[in-house]
Amino acid sequence: MKDSISCKAEEIRKICPSVSKVGLLLFASFIIMALFAPMISPYDPWARFVPYSSPSLEHLLGTNDIGNDILSELIFGSRTSIVVGFGAAILATLIGTMIGLLAGYFRGTTDEILMGITDVFLMIPTIPLVIILAAFLSPSFWALALIMGALWWTTVARVVRSRALQVREMTFVESAKSLGFSNAHIISSDVFPNVFHVVLPKFMLTIASAMIAEASLSFLGLGDVTMKSWGMMINFAFSRGGFLNGYWWWYLPPGICITLFVCSVVLLSFSLEENDEMTMRIE
Amino acid sequence: MSIICLKAVSVSKTYESGLIFKKSKKILQEITLDVKEGKTFGLVGNSGSGKTTLGKILAGLDHSWDGDVLFHGKSILDMNGQEFRSFRKSVQMVFQDPEGSLNPRKSIERSLREILNLIKVPQSKWNDKVLDIMDVVGLSEDLLCRYPSQISGGQNQRVVIARVLLLDPEIIILDEPTSALDISVQAQMLKLLKDLQKQRGIGYLLISHDIEVVKFMSDRVGVIDQGQLAFSGTIDEFENIY
Amino acid sequence: MSLLNIENLSVSFETSVGLVKAVDDVSFKVEKDEILALVGETGCGKSVIANSILKILPNNARIEGKIIYKGDNILKMDEKDISSIRGREISTIFQNPSLSLNPAYPVGWQISEPLRVHENAPKKNSLTVAKKLLRRFGFVDPDHDVDMYPFQLSGGMNQRVMVATSVVLNPCLIIADEPTTGLDRSLIKEVVEEIKSIQKTNGSSVLLITHDLNFARAVSNRIIVMYSGDLVEIANTSEFFKEPRHPYSKALLKSMPENGFVPIQGSSPSMIHEPSGCKFHPRCPKKTENCSIEKPKMFRSGNGMVRCRLFA
Numbered sequence: 001m002k003d004s005i006s007c008k009a010e011e012i013r014k015i016c017p018s019v020s021k022v023g024l025l026l027f028a029s030f031i032i033m034a035l036f037a038p039m040i041s042p043y044d045p046w047a048r049f050v051p052y053s054s055p056s057l058e059h060l061l062g063t064n065d066i067g068n069d070i071l072s073e074l075i076f077g078s079r080t081s082i083v084v085g086f087g088a089a090i091l092a093t094l095i096g097t098m099i100g101l102l103a104g105y106f107r108g109t110t111d112e113i114l115m116g117i118t119d120v121f122l123m124i125p126t127i128p129l130v131i132i133l134a135a136f137l138s139p140s141f142w143a144l145a146l147i148m149g150a151l152w153w154t155t156v157a158r159v160v161r162s163r164a165l166q167v168r169e170m171t172f173v174e175s176a177k178s179l180g181f182s183n184a185h186i187i188s189s190d191v192f193p194n195v196f197h198v199v200l201p202k203f204m205l206t207i208a209s210a211m212i213a214e215a216s217l218s219f220l221g222l223g224d225v226t227m228k229s230w231g232m233m234i235n236f237a238f239s240r241g242g243f244l245n246g247y248w249w250w251y252l253p254p255g256i257c258i259t260l261f262v263c264s265v266v267l268l269s270f271s272l273e274e275n276d277e278m279t280m281r282i283e
Numbered sequence: 284m285s286i287i288c289l290k291a292v293s294v295s296k297t298y299e300s301g302l303i304f305k306k307s308k309k310i311l312q313e314i315t316l317d318v319k320e321g322k323t324f325g326l327v328g329n330s331g332s333g334k335t336t337l338g339k340i341l342a343g344l345d346h347s348w349d350g351d352v353l354f355h356g357k358s359i360l361d362m363n364g365q366e367f368r369s370f371r372k373s374v375q376m377v378f379q380d381p382e383g384s385l386n387p388r389k390s391i392e393r394s395l396r397e398i399l400n401l402i403k404v405p406q407s408k409w410n411d412k413v414l415d416i417m418d419v420v421g422l423s424e425d426l427l428c429r430y431p432s433q434i435s436g437g438q439n440q441r442v443v444i445a446r447v448l449l450l451d452p453e454i455i456i457l458d459e460p461t462s463a464l465d466i467s468v469q470a471q472m473l474k475l476l477k478d479l480q481k482q483r484g485i486g487y488l489l490i491s492h493d494i495e496v497v498k499f500m501s502d503r504v505g506v507i508d509q510g511q512l513a514f515s516g517t518i519d520e521f522e523n524i525y
Numbered sequence: 526m527s528l529l530n531i532e533n534l535s536v537s538f539e540t541s542v543g544l545v546k547a548v549d550d551v552s553f554k555v556e557k558d559e560i561l562a563l564v565g566e567t568g569c570g571k572s573v574i575a576n577s578i579l580k581i582l583p584n585n586a587r588i589e590g591k592i593i594y595k596g597d598n599i600l601k602m603d604e605k606d607i608s609s610i611r612g613r614e615i616s617t618i619f620q621n622p623s624l625s626l627n628p629a630y631p632v633g634w635q636i637s638e639p640l641r642v643h644e645n646a647p648k649k650n651s652l653t654v655a656k657k658l659l660r661r662f663g664f665v666d667p668d669h670d671v672d673m674y675p676f677q678l679s680g681g682m683n684q685r686v687m688v689a690t691s692v693v694l695n696p697c698l699i700i701a702d703e704p705t706t707g708l709d710r711s712l713i714k715e716v717v718e719e720i721k722s723i724q725k726t727n728g729s730s731v732l733l734i735t736h737d738l739n740f741a742r743a744v745s746n747r748i749i750v751m752y753s754g755d756l757v758e759i760a761n762t763s764e765f766f767k768e769p770r771h772p773y774s775k776a777l778l779k780s781m782p783e784n785g786f787v788p789i790q791g792s793s794p795s796m797i798h799e800p801s802g803c804k805f806h807p808r809c810p811k812k813t814e815n816c817s818i819e820k821p822k823m824f825r826s827g828n829g830m831v832r833c834r835l836f837a
Contacts, residue, residue: 468792473788
């Protein structure tokens with residue numbers, strides 16, 4: 001019917017209202033940087049040039065101690081850092097949301113068991129575990145993302161569960177049960193959309209945490225040495241005398257990138273949360 | 284003589300609280316009443332008297348109670364899965380708080396379509412059925428895009444009723460259907476409910492704290508006070524006492 | 526001189542879907558020693574008027590007109606001046622007493638708070654006044670009840686605490702905003718008595734905002750009917766219920782339970798895309814051609830006024 005078309009337009013307008021423009025711009029820039037790295041980057045990050053060069057027209061951010069162009073390293077490094085961030089966040093959010101929804105909706109025994117499991121995982125300290133694993137196993141950055149995702153779902157689960165507990169008490173859930181909808185339908189169609197606004201910011205903040213964790217681990221020398229990442233760049237800057245000698249073009253660019261990316265994620269997540277609240281408020 | 288569709292037989296419910304020293308509170312005591320096809324049984328009582336709980340028990344939404352509930356003579360406790368599902372489809376409940384009964388993130392159109400999906404109506408017929416039911420409850424087409432927060436309480440209540448009607452129930456349990464509505468909207472809603480009853484032969488269990496609403500709508504009345512049925516009879520008998 | 530004089534008040538809200546006109550050119554007076562009921566259905570603008578008087582409208586509100594209280598225009602006052610009026614000269618009884626009271630403080634504390642804040646009264650004195658008020662409003666053991674918390678009292682008792690809080694500073698004007706929402710019939714009777722007693726004992730005027738016509742009939746001297754932001758009728762209460770004049774008023778009274786629940790045709794208009802001319806005309810059984818073109822003025826009829834061409 002003709003009204004469906006105007007309905008869709010309104011729906012789209014609802015989903016994409018004014019988002020934080022700065023956050024979106026920054027975030028998009030980094031994503032583009034990561035996606036189109038081979039095209040944007042001036043050189044292959046592994047190619048060797050004259051080492052220890054300061055920034056010049058040829059090498060905008062100079063070269064490091066083995067002659068790699070830092071700007072190229074930076075651009076390719078975004079891939080690793082962002083993939084780890086997203087990978088960990090997606091895994092953690094998926095697992096956490098599933099568990100939180102089931103625990104919050106069904107309550108009773110299901111809730112007790114799932115929350116018991118959550119508590120066990122919560123007791124495991126993430127960074128020390130990763131350090132131990134990294135020290136003994138030298139994992140790739142995929143493994144890092146996996147470990148973080150497999151441990152960080154707990155906070156997502158708790159947050160989702162408490163929201164699901166609220167939503168399940170709402171009249172429209174009771175009404176849906178009364179009309180005869182299955183539990184699966186109610187959870188996916190009624191409970192989850194009303195829980196999503198709590199999941200999205202958590203997802204974005206997990207990206208930020210995972211990225212910083214990866215950078216920290218790389219800085220400690222426990223990351224994946226075979227891949228270029230922002231954290232690795234800072235690690236090498238430190239271990240090869242960049243800080244001591246004041247070669248700011250070795251450590252400032254990756255540090256600034258990490259900061260800016262995390263900021264953009266946080267800005268986006270705040271503005272999305274606020275927009276969601278606004279659309280739900282009765283005007 | 285109208286058929287008795289739904290009958291409560293000595294229904295009781297007790298709440299127990301406390302771990303060691305158990306305290307029990309009787310919410311409902313030995314309630315017996317019946318709802319006939321095409322007729323309205325009005326249940327009056329103050330807030331906290333147990334009326335909503337009774338409504339939920341009769342709709343099959345509550346699972347811990349004593350006594351029996353008969354649907355067309357068959358006890359719902361004896362029904363197998365399929366029979367119980369069929370019973371639940373035929374006996375529907377409209378809850379207090381019309382706006383809260385709809386998912387705030389679903390448009391009216393979507394809320395109606397998901398019912399059609401539930402009862403497995405072929406998708407080609409959805410448009411017609413949606414337009415038809417909107418007409419039956421007196422809502423205009425352009426409200427389909429809207430969300431519950433964008434339409435009035437009365438309009439929300441009509442959407443709720445439309446959803447229930449799509450299931451083609453024999454009995455509707457109405458829990459304070461007009462308490463949240465303005466005076467003129469209340470009058471419109473009561474007229475709609477009466478018209479629907481005439482057209483479709485639906486039996487109502489009308490729960491309300493408002494005696495006037497109950498008197499206007501019901502054929503027979505029951506008064507519930509602190510969990511007990513203090514009175515049950517026809518409208519005339521009711522008016523003589525109250 | 527009237528106590529409160531509202532002149533050509535218009536309030537609109539800027540929203541993302543358009544300009545919502547909540548109150549459209551409303552003028553009326555509240556006299557001393559009277560109980561004036563402002564009745565209408567959801568969306569008619571009555572609560573917005575109450576909030577305008579107290580200047581507690583949200584930021585996206587656009588206000589025009591004057592609200593003159595004791596010679597001063599409230600709308601032109603700054604926050605400091607209006608704060609000294611709120612609570613002391615104009616106080617409010619809110620809906621839903623159990624939620625309007627602070628659950629963290631005992632009721633005695635809350636009743637006496639205006640005294641401590643506005644008049645710097647010492648704690649002991651203020652609690653004594655609170656105890657006196659509790660006794661006046663039917664609490665049999667004020668010495669004990671003054672330390673009770675709202676959750677320990679029933680809805681009806683909280684209602685009376687609310688009323689006590691509003692009269693503690695002997696205000697000249699009390700705005701009662703839907704004081705009977707959610708209350709059982711027996712409690713509504715109590716509220717009627719409380720409001721009448723405030724007016725008699727304290728000599729305060731009461732501006733009563735309600736959609737409950739029976740409550741308005743039991744309590745008020747004069748009644749104002751609002752429809753979709755417009756003031757459509759002003760009348761003395763007894764005359765109004767005997768013979769309402771405006772077609773909306775007539776239809777509204779017919780839809781009351783005792784008159785048979787006769788519904789009004791159609792539904793209330795959108796507040797963004799308003800009907801042209803008289804806002805009620807799409808639903809009016811007596812409409813003429815002019816009604817859809819020009820919004821009628823207020824015409825005098827008997828002791829009251831009506832916004833309808835039929836009374837020109």
